[in-house]
Amino acid sequence: MMAVWMPFMPEQASTIAEHVDNLYAFLIGITIFFTVTISTCLIYFFVKYRRRSEHQIPKPIAGSLKLELLWTIIPFLIAMGMFVWGASVYFEQYRIPLNASDIYVVGKQWMWKFQHPEGQREINELHIPVGKRIRLTMASEDVIHSFFVPAFRIKQDVVPGPNEYNQMWFEATKPGEYHLFCAEYCGTNHAAMIGTVYVMEPKAYADWLNGGAQDGTLSQKGEKLFTDLGCASCHLADGTGRGPKLVGLYGKQQQLTTGEAVTVDDNYIRASILNPSAQIVAGYQPIMPSFQGQISEEQLMQVLAYVKSLAPAESGAGEQGAPAKDSSARQASRK
Ligand code: CUA
Numbered sequence: 001m002m003a004v005w006m007p008f009m010p011e012q013a014s015t016i017a018e019h020v021d022n023l024y025a026f027l028i029g030i031t032i033f034f035t036v037t038i039s040t041c042l043i044y045f046f047v048k049y050r051r052r053s054e055h056q057i058p059k060p061i062a063g064s065l066k067l068e069l070l071w072t073i074i075p076f077l078i079a080m081g082m083f084v085w086g087a088s089v090y091f092e093q094y095r096i097p098l099n100a101s102d103i104y105v106v107g108k109q110w111m112w113k114f115q116h117p118e119g120q121r122e123i124n125e126l127h128i129p130v131g132k133r134i135r136l137t138m139a140s141e142d143v144i145h146s147f148f149v150p151a152f153r154i155k156q157d158v159v160p161g162p163n164e165y166n167q168m169w170f171e172a173t174k175p176g177e178y179h180l181f182c183a184e185y186c187g188t189n190h191a192a193m194i195g196t197v198y199v200m201e202p203k204a205y206a207d208w209l210n211g212g213a214q215d216g217t218l219s220q221k222g223e224k225l226f227t228d229l230g231c232a233s234c235h236l237a238d239g240t241g242r243g244p245k246l247v248g249l250y251g252k253q254q255q256l257t258t259g260e261a262v263t264v265d266d267n268y269i270r271a272s273i274l275n276p277s278a279q280i281v282a283g284y285q286p287i288m289p290s291f292q293g294q295i296s297e298e299q300l301m302q303v304l305a306y307v308k309s310l311a312p313a314e315s316g317a318g319e320q321g322a323p324a325k326d327s328s329a330r331q332a333s334r335k
Contacts, residue, residue, distance in 0.1 A: 103128065222306025
């Protein structure tokens with residue numbers, strides 16, 4: 001219905017697009033209604049109650065409680081309606097669903113780099129299947145970028161530094177090609193930091209997946225890094241190493257030396273690699289060096305995919321265990 005209302009809006013190509021547009025149309029509608037009503041009254045009253053002679057003095061008027069209440073309560077209800085509606089769309093957009101396919105995104109001056117769990121890598125192009133929830137796990141290698149696909153009505157800043165991953169999700173509803181923008185000024189070629197999202201039918205997407213990635217899946221690349229960077233010499237699989245074993249760890253609770261418990265999720269793994277001494281697992285020494293500056297954001301995501309792949313095979317891997325399972329199932333089905 002909104003396409004009729006707002007002919008200048010981009011196409012609606014995700015599940016959330018219509019919800020965003022409906023809210024937007026409501027806000028525009030309310031704004032137009034009050035602008036027109038108030039300015040019409042204003043002009044009408046100018047004329048009707050204009051001063052007609054030099055000595056004319058208007059009759060004094062007392063306030064009206066009824067009117068005061070009315071124009072307090074009605075705007076209050078409208079504003080609260082906007083708030084509740086806006087909050088519900090916000091939560092829909094920013095609560096990352098658990099059963100989603102992972103895509104890893106790195107923004108850098110001036111390109112978008114994508115990694116698929118199956119191993120495919122793309123620059124400024126992203127191929128995804130239609131009708132599937134896609135979770136974007138995003139990091140920046142330099143400055144703040146912002147991932148923006150107007151047709152999906154999604155935009156998320158990608159902030160650099162050893163902080164948490166920026167995540168975003170969407171589900172595309174129509175096959176096609178959609179513009180991808182960087183929506184945060186990030187230097188000289190900011191305007192050229194654009195790309196295309198290709199939304200494909202499941203069959204075409206499967207064919208596309210089969211076409212590339214000779215150098216292994218994301219978790220296989222991560223496993224190689226895990227060995228090359230020397231992680232494997234402390235994080236022994238049998239748990240006798242100087243670092244905690246990582247098999248079956250993802251999605252579990254981990255007890256820290258401080259007595260606190262943390263859930264092993266993407267952000268915990270990221271923090272443990274970049275700033276290992278911040279959260280030490282109970283029973284271990286703070287001897288692990290930081291890998292800040294020694295591992296790129298893309299490699300970090302590969303190691304993350306590897307640690308995820310070590311999650312217990314059956315469920316119980318916790319909330320974020322599902323995607324690892326999902327992607328390994330997809331890998332298996334390709335073989
Ligand atoms: Cu990246 Cu603007």
